[in-house]
Amino acid sequence: MTISFELASLRTRANGVCELCSSVGSGLPYAIAPLDDGTAAHSVLVCEACFAQLDGKAQLESNRWFCLQQSIWSEHAPIQVLSWRIANRLRNESWARDLLDQVYLDAELLAWAQGGSESESVESSVETPTVDSFGTKLSEGDSVTLIKDLDVKGAGFVAKRGTIVKAIHLTDNPEHVEGRVNGTVIVLKTGFLKKA
Numbered sequence: 001m002t003i004s005f006e007l008a009s010l011r012t013r014a015n016g017v018c019e020l021c022s023s024v025g026s027g028l029p030y031a032i033a034p035l036d037d038g039t040a041a042h043s044v045l046v047c048e049a050c051f052a053q054l055d056g057k058a059q060l061e062s063n064r065w066f067c068l069q070q071s072i073w074s075e076h077a078p079i080q081v082l083s084w085r086i087a088n089r090l091r092n093e094s095w096a097r098d099l100l101d102q103v104y105l106d107a108e109l110l111a112w113a114q115g116g117s118e119s120e121s122v123e124s125s126v127e128t129p130t131v132d133s134f135g136t137k138l139s140e141g142d143s144v145t146l147i148k149d150l151d152v153k154g155a156g157f158v159a160k161r162g163t164i165v166k167a168i169h170l171t172d173n174p175e176h177v178e179g180r181v182n183g184t185v186i187v188l189k190t191g192f193l194k195k196a
């Protein structure tokens with residue numbers, strides 16, 4: 001399919017630079033599927049180097065896409081959407097993930113950004129819940145019971161099976177919570193706990 005682009009409008013908007021990385025040059029029009037009708041509202045003018053990476057199969061070079069940290073904040077919807085998509089393909093990189101967390105696209109733009117591309121799961125950022133040994137979800141401040149004796153290394157005591165630990169504190173690790181036993185805050189493995 002040949003798309004006839006509104007090149008004049010794109011060039012005016014781009015003002016002589018790549019709309020993604022700001023490198024100077026005439027630029028190539030890139031249409032953003034699935035709204036690839038060639039209008040400036042649905043296209044971005046990019047340099048050859050950026051264009052070459054926009055093929056869905058290309059291996060993206062993370063380092064050259066730091067420019068997204070600027071372009072994703074563009075006032076122009078297609079530039080935002082394309083930047084979001086590239087960042088999403090790079091979401092294994094922490095900087096790209098941070099950027100996606102910071103940026104806000106309204107519902108319509110987000111649907112466009114998520115559509116038409118290889119729809120990688122956006123929900124991969126959902127955190128693993130912390131659960132006890134029976135699979136019951138544990139929340140900050142819950143009370144739990146130890147289901148076996150725990151030799152608390154370094155503290156010199158054994159936390160007895162059946163001990164109730166109040167007001168647990170969740171950690172970044174879903175397999176660990178913190179709780180106070182015998183006046184000492186210790187890390188407890190969730191596999192040895194039962195929600196009280």
Ligand SMILES: [Zn+2]
Nearest residue numbers: 018021047050
């Ligand atoms: Zn570029």
